[in-house]
Amino acid sequence: MKIIDIVQLIEGKLLTFPNQNINEKEYLKAFACDLMSDCLAYVNVDNCLLITGLANQQALRTAEMLDIDCIIFARGKKLSKEMLELAKENNMTLIATQYTLFEVSGLLYQAGILALKI
Amino acid sequence: MNIKFEFDIYHDDYQRAGSASSEIKKYLAQIGLSPKLIRKIVISSYEAEMNVVIHSFGGKLKIEIEDNHISLTSVDTGPGIENIDLALTEGYSTASQKVREMGFGAGMGLPNMKKNSDTFEIESSPKGSIVKLSWVIV
Numbered sequence: 001m002k003i004i005d006i007v008q009l010i011e012g013k014l015l016t017f018p019n020q021n022i023n024e025k026e027y028l029k030a031f032a033c034d035l036m037s038d039c040l041a042y043v044n045v046d047n048c049l050l051i052t053g054l055a056n057q058q059a060l061r062t063a064e065m066l067d068i069d070c071i072i073f074a075r076g077k078k079l080s081k082e083m084l085e086l087a088k089e090n091n092m093t094l095i096a097t098q099y100t101l102f103e104v105s106g107l108l109y110q111a112g113i114l115a116l117k118i
Numbered sequence: 119m120n121i122k123f124e125f126d127i128y129h130d131d132y133q134r135a136g137s138a139s140s141e142i143k144k145y146l147a148q149i150g151l152s153p154k155l156i157r158k159i160v161i162s163s164y165e166a167e168m169n170v171v172i173h174s175f176g177g178k179l180k181i182e183i184e185d186n187h188i189s190l191t192s193v194d195t196g197p198g199i200e201n202i203d204l205a206l207t208e209g210y211s212t213a214s215q216k217v218r219e220m221g222f223g224a225g226m227g228l229p230n231m232k233k234n235s236d237t238f239e240i241e242s243s244p245k246g247s248i249v250k251l252s253w254v255i256v
Contacts, residue, residue, distance in 0.1 A: 062164070
């Protein structure tokens with residue numbers, strides 16, 4: 001699934017995105033979690049989205065270590081200026097949505113995004 | 119090749135936490151290691167870095183890169199791990215509520231470092247802890 005379709009589906013707002021090729025990448029899987037320790041323990045695939053309600057720098061750092069370049073922030077979380085700067089530095093796409101983690105996950109799952117096998 | 123980097127890690131500094139591992143990641147990508155190996159190394163280094171930030175009085179993260187071997191060491195100044203066996207058990211954590219609210223403290227750190235490295239050693243006393251990890255570059 002491409003970023004543009006994800007944003008549309010979850011009525012999201014694109015907060016940061018790399019300048020080029022934003023719609024070239026196809027995301028296949030997603031992991032929804034507020035616990036970064038678990039993300040670090042279980043995410044081991046490429047082309048994976050992170051869906052979280054944890055709006056702090058650690059969410060971005062965790063994603064960076066896991067080669068996740070797109071994070072969806074659920075529950076209308078507000079992100080700090082520092083977070084947006086850090087995301088831009090690392091060419092990361094951040095999307096914010098009012099939907100809950102459950103709703104975002106359900107919508108994406110219905111649209112064909114798969115779960116990780118852990 | 120023999121390259122060494124050393125980073126100071128400060129207790130409770132959540133603003134900078136992860137920046138050492140981020141630099142390590144960028145360097146490892148530059149020298150052309152496989153993404154899979156880089157991921158294993160930086161997951162471990164980030165866990166180690168967070169452990170020093172969360173649990174210690176402060177310390178250092180060191181990485182040494184040789185032609186076919188990488189070693190990563192975290193050294194801190196205490197207060198040490200009371201029971202290493204328990205600390206290595208998945209789900210066991212002494213982290214505070216504040217740390218859990220930051221998304222950490224699930225008791226997965228040390229087990230995850232062990233899982234992602236080729237060798238794993240840990241020593242601890244009230245004066246501090248040393249965690250040594252290594253990977254073979256194939």
